[in-house]
Amino acid sequence: MPREVDGPSWKKHADDIRDIYEFRDVLGTGAFSEVILAEEKTTQKLVAIKCIAKKALEGKESSIENEIAVLHKIKHPNIVALDDIYECGGHLYLIMQLVSGGELFDRIVEKGFYTERDASRLICQVLDAVKYLHDMGIVHRDLKPENLLYYSLEEDSKIMISDFGLSKMEGSGSVLSTACGTPGYVAPEVLAQKPYSKAVDCWSIGVIAYILLCGYPPFYDENDAKLFEQILKAEYEFDSPYWDDISDSAKDFIRHLMEKDPEKRFTCEQALQHPWIAGDTALDKNIHQSVSEQIKKNFAKSKWKVPTLAAAGTAVQSLPRNWRPLAHPSSRAAFDTVAGGLGIWRREGSILRGRVVVG
Template sequence: MGCRNSKVLPEPPGDVQLDLVKKVDTIQPPQTDIYQHFIRGDEKAAGAGGGDKIGGASPLLALAVGPTALVQAPKEANEQSDPQRKKVARVRHTNIIQLMEVFETAERVYMVMELATGGELFDRIIARGSFTERDATRVLQMVLDGVKYLHTLGITHRDLKPENLLYYHPGADSKIIITDFGLANSRKKGDECLMKTTCGTPEYIAPEILVRKPYTNAVDMWALGVISYILLSGTMPFEDDNRMRLYRQILKGKYSFTGEPWPSVSNLAKDFVERILTVDPAQRLTAGQALKHPWVVSMAASSSMKNLQRCISQNLLKRASSRCHSTKSSNSIRSSRSTKSNKARRMREKELRELNRRYQQQYNG
């Protein structure tokens, strides 16, 4: 769900100035002692650890990342070809993917982490036969609990979206885990808590980032508001193929509760979304406050709710189909341009061959 172009720098609206940072191809050195963990964008190889465990932990996934400047380790003459085991700071929470170990060689950094096999959040919703507000609050409780933990440690995820919320295993009782910390920022105790880097995935970027204001971890809550909206309807609160129009929607906080299944969604659920999708970050609910919202508290204990799965699935599939068609159309346009370009190139080559033939005739004559 949402844009698949993770870790993008947004194109600024014409009437808004942004302080963009240059996108780089390699992983930058860590700014904190937790590394830029769980990076997926530069993966070169991946292998599953099967049933292997470390210290009684769950199945592991090893990623080979490179080239990189993530860790600068001293290389002894007799150790240049040996992996260097690195000490890693632990972020331990049941709803956050666990980085177990980091190993470095001359050209690769290997990150050993938990293996999540349950698939993405919305793939599961489409596949199941029932999804109610109670189910939505259970999902959000797990995500909010993980985000609250991160924020307590001074960590801001900065790229929360459905693709980064995975089920731990295929079973019906699987927990949700937060993954992909490639844009995460950590502030040590005493550091200034404000961030300035413009980053994220377009549909989930908070307004304060777009207007290049120094921002706090409240940007994660805005993204959770977008996720909550999608979770309850299968549609996006802010969406436009034109980035400028999309950003203007976000800056205005312009969204609505129209269309199916919103008439069947409770007012408490809508109030929850409204209190998070608030343009003013100071008025936005924190993760702790969101966990205490009446909708989350009451619906989590409810047993009888209207099934929203059919409408949500239809909307999700409709959007996926629309985006697929848009991609095909774009590819078709590029293909058409490419065909025209190739035809023009062949014409130029033919003309050059003809000119060369005439020159040879003249010269030989």
């Protein structure tokens, strides 16, 4: 039976976690954790358990404790929930809400009909959830499509934000300075190693909105230095013919989020009030063919339509998550995007290592 233990108020102790949960399948692995599909014995509720070997945390204790502290505070319908945490033997066990609807890109590719309005509804949910985080003083710092998961397989399923491995509690009036995140989604001020705050999440939402409307990323180059230079200068285009059928309102929305100056960049609250989100300017024209083709080219997986279970911020599936190089449709220049558990990125032969992204 679980019992309270000395230490943080959110931590419980169990002699054997398997007395409480029946372990079923391994859903995936992260840098120093494993995610297990399990059933709570008393309720038959399915959960995802992130199993973390404490020995593997040596030197990383603050990182995982930060993730736990952040997740435990969060209660929002569009954010993957941490239900409980147990300490047992040499492991920590994070009991996470099970999210079974699959990844964002998979769902878009599978659709036969997809419009600006669909993208607007998705971004609205993300904005609402991130505004909630910002109101709590939490900066996610690693928002990207891979961290947006569907709650269920239902067609009208809500979208969920996962992966708080890079999240940071922001004190009153404080700014952050650790360079982190995922290349291609990070704001200019992060790459410039300048102090930054909540505005970095708004930039990332702008990048996600851009991709949702064309299927390829706004920044692309196989050379790291050139890629970073594009981001630092906020150099991006609405290329023809991919953007020809996209509304001016959508482009205006993106420009306000992908604003180089964080002081001028839209906040989540301002973005939620933009006509493309709050009004009726998002078009109903079907853009599925163009967008899905570009997603498959630029975010190609070995297979599509693979059933996905995801939780605890780690999207998992029956095949390895090998993301091939991103390539812009006009230039074919590419840069690697290898997704790792807990938002940790690795790139062979590159300066990108672990959580730090610096020039």
